[in-house]
Amino acid sequence: MTLREIKPGNRGYLYVNSHPNGCQEVVDRMWQQTPDPAHDRPGPVALVIGSSAGYGLAATLVGLRAHRMRGLGIAFEAAETERRTAGAGWYRTARTAELAAEVGADFTFLNGDAFSDGVKDEAADRIAARFGAIDLLIYSIAAPRRTDPLTGEVHHSVIKPLDADYRAKTLVFEDGAPRIGELHLQAADEAERDATVQVMGGADWQLWIDALQSKGLLADGFRTVALSYVGSDITAPIYRAGTIGAAKQDLEDTARAINTQLKGAGHAHTVVAGAAVTQASTAIPSIALYTSILHRVTGEGWRTTVDQAAALWNQLVGDVELHLDDQDRVRLDDWEMNPEVQAAVRAAWDQVDADTIATGADTGWFRDEVGRLYGWDVPGVDYESAAETTVPWPAPRPSDA
Template sequence: MSLREIKPGNRGYLYVNSHPTGCTAVVDRMWQRTPDPAGDRPGPVALVIGSSAGYGLAATLVGLRAHRMRGLGIAFESAATERRTASAGWYRTARTAELAAEAGADFTFLNGDAFSDGVKDEAAEQLAARFGKIDLLIYSIAAPRRTDPLTGEVHHSVIKPLGTDYRAKTLVFEDGAPQIGELHLQAADEAERDATVQVMGGADWQMWIDALQSKGLLADGFQTVALSYVGSDITAPIYRAGTIGAAKQHLEDTARAINTQLKGSGHACTVVAGAAVTQASTAIPSIALYTSILHRVTGDSWQATVDQAAALWNQLAGDAELDLDDQDRIRLDGWEMNPGVQAAVRAAWGQADADTIATSADTDWFRDQVGQLYGWDVPGVDYEVAAETTVPWPASPSSDV
């Protein structure tokens, strides 16, 4: 037991600690927003890679509650120490596992580096022993670095433009007050571009398919999706036309390669999600300002990650038609890319300055959303009460008593 009174510690949008009670409350709120189960049919056997945060967490919660998903989630999180809390994803996973158990779901979690061969082997062993084959793989990883298991080389991703330098407005908070800052990033060189593709492209997704297929674990009609993003032309220079965009293009190329490999026995595609405040997105320059303006413009039409995950699951389960674009990508971003919405965002972006930022963008909402990624600023949580920081990772089937 390790009861502590915890205070938030952060550098900009990065928090160095998390609040277990707050993280639990965040998961509970997402669970309550998830649709109720549709019928009593057994759910698919699924592997969710990146199940503790962002769209991966949302897809896990929707799969468990609304579609009776069985299977395994993989995340890479850190436990609490004498000096630090556990990572937010650790606490979120612990609560997700409790909700899964309460719902009677046969689902467990593996903590480890999904890029490694060891985790691939362990996941395959668990899935083979418990289920035989899997119906679905959801790939949702955003990482700063990746060690290539074949070469041992460590690749580091960068967030930079390609071709020309990038100058743009950015949202910063000075003493808690929103301010407009100016950003200047130099263009990436070829080595930085290639390294980012190695980390955030489709290489690891392909390795997962190879590993599972070689062990005979892909069911007939197997589906796999990888989460991606396109976004607005406002953010294109730093996103879709930058190093991350090169990685996302590689991810889409990988989907086509996997389809060829599956030879009609399954299907792979990328999923273009809409904007969201996630631990990954807050690291991208200018995205904070863009997302704050977008939320101001969309209001009640804003689609949270759980809403988008519910739409995705409905399509994967056959309850709704696949919403595919001409590049065979599932689109969940129609609410964001609506021409009227984008025109309004573009106008507000152009006018945003020190005098108008408070009215042109939902800056308070954005700041609270960032805090909630780590369990802070969650309505209803009493942060003056000591919280238990030493929370066990969910037990694996082999350790069940």
């Protein structure tokens, strides 16, 4: 046992330490928000790539509880060191595995770099040994860098506009107090754009499909989805019209290429989710202020990652028809992109300043949500007492080892 008195050690949106009890409570709350199962029979065999955070975590929890999903989750999480706790996703995965065991789900977890050939091979071996094939692959990775397994080149993503510099309001916290800052980002060059596409586009998704298909591990009627985002015209210069947007376009192009490759034996879609506070989204300039305003505008209409994952699963298993747009993308963001909602957000965005930030944006909610990504600021958790920080990664089943 390793009992530690832990402090967040954060600067702005970045946290050095995670709190294991807080991370467990966050997962428990998400689990409780998940719909009850409609039946007791085993669900689809799924591979969730990026299962420890954001929409990948939500999709994993909903799949396990509501649909009796079987299969494998993959995440890349840091273990505990002498100086730091394990990563938040490590603790979230440990609790998710416990909940999966409680409902008898045949689901295990692999910790490793999903971009690597080694992890692809290990995942394929586990799937082949235990299930024979998969029915569903959910791809939900957000990473700052990627090593191309074919060339060995390391690509680094950047968050920048394209074609022109970007100036906008942004939300910053000084000593815990919110204020409006000014952001200026220079336009990306072609090399930066291409590197971001290599990291956040569809290249790795395609390699996963190639690897699994070559080993005969895609079941008849196989489906695969990759999580994406479009967002508002307010954030478009830094998101959809920026380097990230170029990567998301590549992701959508990859979905079409996979569909051609599967020749009717399966189908691929990108999934346009709505806004959320995630470890990935907090790194995007201006998104914090936009999301804080959006939450204030939508109120009870805000859709959590669990809400959206539940809607996605209902479509994937055929309980409801796929909600597709004219580009064959599954849309989960109607609540955000409602014209009345966007008009209200635009009005608040244009008016928000140092004097109106307290009433125009839910900055306190946003700050707390960021803390909860790392297990902090969770109601009911005792942060004054020492916590057990040495939590083992979920062990594979004997036949998976």
